[in-house]
Amino acid sequence: GEDVEQSLFLSVREGDSSVINCTYTDSSSTYLYWYKQEPGAGLQLLTYIFSNMDMKQDQRLTVLLNKKDKHLSLRIADTQTGDSAIYFCAESIRGDYKLSFGAGTTVTVRA
Amino acid sequence: DTGVSQDPRHKITKRGQNVTFRCDPISEHNRLYWYRQTLGQGPEFLTYFQNEAQLEKSRLLSDRFSAERPKGSFSTLEIQRTEQGDSAMYLCASSSNTGHGYTFGSGTRLTVV
Numbered sequence: 381g382e383d384v385e386q387s388l389f390l391s392v393r394e395g396d397s398s399v400i401n402c403t404y405t406d407s408s409s410t411y412l413y414w415y416k417q418e419p420g421a422g423l424q425l426l427t428y429i430f431s432n433m434d435m436k437q438d439q440r441l442t443v444l445l446n447k448k449d450k451h452l453s454l455r456i457a458d459t460q461t462g463d464s465a466i467y468f469c470a471e472s473i474r475g476d477y478k479l480s481f482g483a484g485t486t487v488t489v490r491a
Numbered sequence: 492d493t494g495v496s497q498d499p500r501h502k503i504t505k506r507g508q509n510v511t512f513r514c515d516p517i518s519e520h521n522r523l524y525w526y527r528q529t530l531g532q533g534p535e536f537l538t539y540f541q542n543e544a545q546l547e548k549s550r551l552l553s554d555r556f557s558a559e560r561p562k563g564s565f566s567t568l569e570i571q572r573t574e575q576g577d578s579a580m581y582l583c584a585s586s587s588n589t590g591h592g593y594t595f596g597s598g599t600r601l602t603v604v
Contacts, residue, residue: 384533413592422495422582422595423534468533477522477586478547479593481533 384482386469391488398456400485402469405450409471412445413479414454417466426454426467456487464489495596497583503602504573511569512599516585523566524593525558527551528580537581540566573603 383405392398404412410431415423429436429443429452436443442455456463466484473480496515504510516523521542526534537556538548542563552558555573560566570577580600584593 411591415592415595420597422584422597423593425592425594428591470533477524477539478536479534480536483531483533 383480384469384471386467386482386485388483389486389488391490392459394459394461394489394491396459398454398459398463398487398489400454400456400467400469400487402452402454402482403450404452404469404471406471406473406480407447407450409473411472412443412452413470413472414441414443415468415470415481417468417484419465423468459487459489461489461491463487495583495585495594497581497596497599499599500597501600501602503604506575506603507572509569509571510573510601511567512581512583512601514566514568514583514596516564516566516583517594518564520585520587520594521563522586522588523560524584524586525566525568526582526584528582528598529578534582537568570601573601575603577601578603 413428414426440457444453469482470479498513523540525537528534540560555571580598582598584595
């Protein structure tokens with residue numbers, strides 16, 4: 381959706397941290413999500429954050445939310461080759477049923 | 492439960508033909524969604540069911556598109572008189588009333604030639 385923007389590409393060395401950024405425009409968003417899509421596959425929910433939170437950590441994943449700037453980021457610690465995929469940021473509006481997605485960030489992990 | 496299943500995985504059809512896709516959601520999920528994803532883009536919302544009721548349709552869903560979920564379980568998405576612009580990945584997802592986020596299927600890739 382045009383309301384969610386992401387940078388298109390990220391290249392990272394194996395073992396380093398990856399940071400994927402996303403901006404959204406709807407201040408009424410209630411939940412924000414990160415999905416991962418591998419080639420030829422559907423989308424896999426990685427994590428989500430409620431709009432009244434600033435940070436959420438889940439194993440190697442850390443989500444940071446800056447509500448003032450409407451900025452969301454996903455940090456992947458110790459990036460592995462299996463992390464190579466397209467990562468989508470999404471927001472839900474008016475309840476939790478319809479999601480608006482960004483165009484996705486293609487993450488390439490190099491040895 | 493093996494997750495959300497979609498059939499077929501790939502469909503090649505000639506322009507003007509009708510196609511139908513099927514989605515089997517996770518059995519205890521009462522919400523079902525259809526999204527369309529074109530190359531280089533994120534998924535775009537098409538329609539949403541709560542049990543058997545179709546509660547919302549996107550303006551992307553022209554009158555050539557119809558979706559059903561007759562018994563509140565599986566769903567079908569039919570495209571009549573296909574056009575080349577219909578070529579895309581059609582994704583189905585399901586969720587419960589209380590769950591966060593969706594579980595997506597692997598999608599049906601449609602190519603209209």
